[in-house]
Amino acid sequence: MDRLLRNPVGLAFLALAVIILLGSTFSFVPETRQGVVVRFGQPVRIINAYKPGENFGNTGAGLIVRIPFAEKIQWLDKRVQSISMDEQEVLATDQLRLQVDAFARYRITDPLKMYKTARTEERLADALRPLLGSSLRNELGKEPFAAMLSPERGKVMQNIRDGLNRQARQYGAEIIDVRIKRADLPKGAALESAFQRMRTARQQEAATKRAEGWKKAQIIRANADAEAASIYSASFGKDPGFYNFYRAMQSYRSTFGVDGTKPEGSTTLILSPNNEYLREFRGGR
DSSP: OHHHHHHHHHHHHHHHHHHHHHHHHHHEOOOEEEEEEEEEEEEEEEEEETTTTTTTTSSOOEEEEEOOTTTEEEEEEEEEEEEEEEEEEETTTTTTTEEEEOOOOOEOOHHHHHHHTSSSSSHHHHHHHHHHHHHHHHTTTTTTTGGGGGTHHHHHHHHHHHHHHHHGGGTTTEEEEEEEEEEEESSSSHHHHHHHHHHHHHHHHHHHHHHHHHHHHHHHHHHHHHHHHHHHHHHHHOOOOHHHHEEEEEHHHHHHHTTTSSSSTTOOOOTTTTGGGGGGGGGGO
């Protein structure tokens, strides 16, 4: 022992061996990570596993002991992670081809299953990315392009999330949210053709609504005229003089443009003061 203490090289080797032994025996588990302890290639236990609703500071984080050189730790993130998918082509029900950019947020909830199926976080992301594309194509292919611009989009995204979550559970992950960043028509002649079809459809819809509005207006006008005729008939039976006066006033309004059917002052009449047409202006004399 004295010789070892007097030999600086030997002392250095001893210190290094102690450090390596301690590093292989003790490990510090951070709050944000969970780990799978692997012994000779086989997972034996989970440390600081994710638990829904757990409070920061009350988890399994801290110092742990493992068998040196025999056990290794595969670290996994407990926080929410994300994957993105750029320019995925989707065919909508109205035969419009869309370029869709989307992303999904997920969390590893079963580290043991995740280790057995994907081993690492990178491989898990690589496995979930094509599943996201498949879920988008399946659900968006059931909807027209207009649904991506309407409140119905929320229901579509919920269906995508549920479908993707069922597949992600096979990898020990939970899908928290799925969002579409961009949904555009492809550029070029196809884009112009799609816009033209959409423009034609909107014009046809507007023409249909105008025709329906004109039809309703005609019905209302006809009903109003019928009711007015009924009132005129009743008033003539009760007071013929008032009926004649009212009809004369209506004729004056229409002739001189006061009712708005023609520009005011655009009509010129040359009549003698004793003309029958102006009788009501003379008090019916």
